[in-house]
Amino acid sequence: MPKLIKNGRVIDDAAEILVLDEVQGPEALSLPDGPVFVPLAVWQAHKGALSGRAGLGVWLDSSESVDDLEGDLDSIGAIALNFPKFTDGRAYSSAALLRSRYAYTGEIRAIGDVLRDQFFFMQRCGFDAIQPKAGKYSDAQLEEALASLKDFSTPYQAAIDQPEPLFRRTQRAA
Amino acid sequence: MYRYDPYDQKIVDERVAQFRDQTRRYLAGELTDDEFRPLRLQNGLYIQRHAPMLRIAVPYGLLSSTQVRKLAHIARSYDKGYAHITTRQNVQFNWPELKMVPEILGELAQVQMHAIQTSGACIRNITSDPFAGVAGDEYIDPRPWCEVLRQWSTFHPEFAFLPRKFKIAVNGAEQDRAVIQCHDIGLELKRNAAGEIGFRVLVGGGMGRTPIIGEEINAFVPWQHIITYNEAILRVYNRYGRRDNLYKARIKILVKALGVAEFKRQVEEEWAFGKDGANTLTEAEVARVAAHFTTPVYETLAGEDAGYASQRAANTAFAAWARRNVLAHKVPGYAIVVLSLKNPATAPGDITAEQLDLVAEWADAYSFGEVRATHEQNLVLADVKQADLFALWEKARATGLATPTFGLLTDIICCPGGDFCALANAKSIPIANAIQARFDDLDYLYDIGDIELNISGCMNSCGHHHVGHIGILGVDKNGEEWYQVSLGGSQGNDTSIGKVIGRSFAAAEMPDVISKIIDVYRAQRQDGERFIDTVRRTGLDPFKLGVYGEAAIIERKQHA
Structure with missing residues (x-):
């Protein structure tokens, strides 16, 4: 079963990420049983049918805007943000916006080209679930990679995980 | 510090x-x-x-x-x-x-140093005025603000993978010595009518492949909000900056595409959410950081040290150095010293381990233990007593750090170029050294006066050629190294981007080309006009004529 880092622990996860191919446009709706992340376009085409479905999540590519989900967030249990390349940093802003501006409290999952050296930044921006590509890391490597969540113990700036900057959290001596 | x-x-x-x-x-x-x-x-x-x-x-x-x-x-x-x-x-x-x-x-x-964010698509080292705290024309010391921004930008989780690199510069004086108009964000410290500190914010400047002068998007952001304002700019850029084409990924391209008014609207819409949030700066934090940049314990001295005056009168070489490399300090009896790294025998900006140790020794002996690096690739001892200048000069001269050419033609800004850099199209250090060898007569250099010659080995413009009064750019033509010359660029308050004068040259031609340009200037200049002022007054035509000759110009016009 695919693995996932959730709240700092490695767990099993069965959710499927539904990817539209050229044949299947967003109009068609054939979903697997069990937990699934559907593309934004599918969500938008079938909002009514999908709302409140158990185990339903929506995934956004890095070029898609979380602003498009405003108003829908109460009916979506989990949102996955795709990193097409790990150097594409748009999803960091997307996650931060979901948590801050839209006060989203469901799962935010990093998917795609997800590497351990970015875990720290992901966690700081509000990702609570991190899913490297299947086969990217062995189980042992993934356990080892948890260390990267703790690369820095006391960051300077405010972010989602630590909503106050260092200068407000502590009394720093001059 | x-x-x-x-x-x-x-x-x-x-x-x-x-x-x-x-x-x-x-x-x-x-x-x-x-x-x-x-x-x-x-x-x-x-x-x-x-x-x-x-x-x-x-x-x-x-x-x-x-x-x-x-x-x-x-x-x-x-x-x-x-x-x-x-x-x-x-x-x-x-x-x-x-x-x-x-x-x-x-x-x-x-020793409290690191290499964090000195490259990559993230917020880079923040640059500033090398004369901060000691220049007479300073309004507000930029150093505490640079440090506050350094801490904010260090490992910023949201902005570690931007579309492209991101450079911020801060200046707080009448004269811009930080090239703020050529930065992704340029910040000018100022006071409003009520005397409160804030920042004029420029955005979208930069050199590189597409040189653009930054535009103002806010005339006055109060200091408390400078972090949240920067975050708003960065967030808009991170979300909407182009990622499909490396050459169009800098914020300047986004600002141009949207127009500065629309870009500002998006930033301020974003800022409305972050403003007054947790990243709003506190007086306590600014005071804490500013306490590190207190005024050193200066002695009470006469404005003009008598010994310094007589030493200059007695020693022409010392006088020459003092004239160029010693600058006015805001405190009477003190001076700012530029230790030149433009010895013609070495690559511009290079310094040996032995020289570094000596500079540290002089800093301890004469300048409160501090040294500054400038973007023009020299070192500065910012707090030297006039009475110590002669002793310092003798020591600096003995080790090749007293080249008396600060701000002259041979004080060349030069990237490492093809000798070292994998990105370069052409070598730049040998061109600099060849020009320095050609112009080795100090009296002649002084006659030419204030001028800036900048050399980059490729379009990435690390050598700031776009803002050189004379800019030289290394280009690749069918695997050969050629050099394109531009004139009329300038850094500082009246920043401008130079214009290319015509076809490029082989390396061996470059000293002659510079000589011809200087000859035109000397023939054209009016009453003590600086080089850049002459270029601005006459335009490029007399220089093209001087460099390419009449026949070439006529031929070009016929083909045009």
């Missing part, structure tokens, strides 16, 4: 540990080249022609003598005995071994 507290130290120590592990995993084959590249770049580590190149951060150009000694030690122990001062006030080593880099970072951490 700023001294780390345990929090700052811990962040740097944890960085060393992190990069040590990343390097280990790379060398063990657990990280691919593509995966390791951004990690090493965000630690200033390039893979170059001969060896990795390590760029070390010198935040806003300030160094303590202890740090300078450590740089000397690193140059000796891990490199070939020298270091290079960059056009972002940083220090580069050209020959470290990849596997030794974690050791070097460990050494740097011992």
Whole structure:
């Protein structure tokens, strides 16, 4: 079963990420049983049918805007943000916006080209679930990679995980 | 200057540990080249022609003598005995071994230094006025604000993978000495009518392939909001900056595409959410940081030291140096000294380990233990008593650090170019040295007067050629190195982008080309006009004529 880092622990996860191919446009709706992340376009085409479905999540590519989900967030249990390349940093802003501006409290999952050296930044921006590509890391490597969540113990700036900057959290001596 | 507290130290120590592990995993084959590249770049580590190149951060150009000694030690122990001062006030080593880099970072951490964010698509080292705190025309000392922004930008989780690199500069004086108009964000410290401190914010400036002068998007952001305002700019850029084309990924392209009014609207819409949030600066934090930049204990001295005046009268070489490399200080009896790294025998900006140790010694003896690096690739001792200038000059001269040409034709800004840099199209150091060799007559250089000649070995413009009064750009033509010349660029308050004068030249032609340009200037100038003023008044035509000759101009016009 695919693995996932959730709240700092490695767990099993069965959710499927539904990817539209050229044949299947967003109009068609054939979903697997069990937990699934559907593309934004599918969500938008079938909002009514999908709302409140158990185990339903929506995934956004890095070029898609979380602003498009405003108003829908109460009916979506989990949102996955795709990193097409790990150097594409748009999803960091997307996650931060979901948590801050839209006060989203469901799962935010990093998917795609997800590497351990970015875990720290992901966690700081509000990702609570991190899913490297299947086969990217062995189980042992993934356990080892948890260390990267703790690369820095006391960051300077405010972010989602630590909503106050260092200068407000502590009394720093001059 | 700023001294780390345990929090700052811990962040740097944890960085060393992190990069040590990343390097280990790379060398063990657990990280691919593509995966390791951004990690090493965000630690200033390039893979170059001969060896990795390590760029070390010198935040806003300030160094303590202890740090300078450590740089000397690193140059000796891990490199070939020298270091290079960059056009972002940083220090580069050209020959470290990849596997030794974690050791070097460990050494740097011992003296509160690091290589964090000196490259990569992130917020880079923040640059500023090398004369901060000592210049007479300063309104507000930029250094505390640079430090506040340094801490905010260090490992900012949302902005570690921007579309492209992101450079911020801060200036707080009447004269802009930080090139703020050519930065992704340029910040000018100022006071409003009520006397409150804030920032004029420019955005979208830059050099590179598409040189653009930054535009103002806010005339006055009160100091409390400067972090949230910067975050709003960065967020808009991170979300909407182009990622499909490396050459169109800088914020300047986004600003041009949207128009500055629309860009400002988006930023201020974003800012409405972050403004007054947790990142709003507090008086306590600014006071804490500012306390590190207090005025040194200056002696009460006469405005003009009598001995200094007689030493200049008695020694023409000293007088020449004093005329060019000694600048006015805001405190009577003190001076700002530029230690030139433009000795014609070496690459512009290079300094040996022995020289670094000596500079540290002089800093301790004459300048409160501090040294500054300038973006023009010189070093500065900012607080020297006039009475000490002669002794300092004798020592500097003995080791080749008293070339009396600050601000003259041979004080060339020059990137490492094709001798070292894997990105370069052409060599730049030999061109600089050849021009320095041609113009070796001091009286002639003084006659030419204030002029800026900048050389870049490729379009990335590390040598700031776009803003040189004379700019030289190395270009590749069918595998050969050629040089394109532009005139009329300028940094400072009246920043302008130079214009190319015509077809490019072979390396061997370059000293002659510069001679012809200077001849035209000397023939055309009116009553003490600086080079740049003549170019602005006459336009390029007389210079084209002087360089290419009449026949070439006529032929070009016929073909046009």
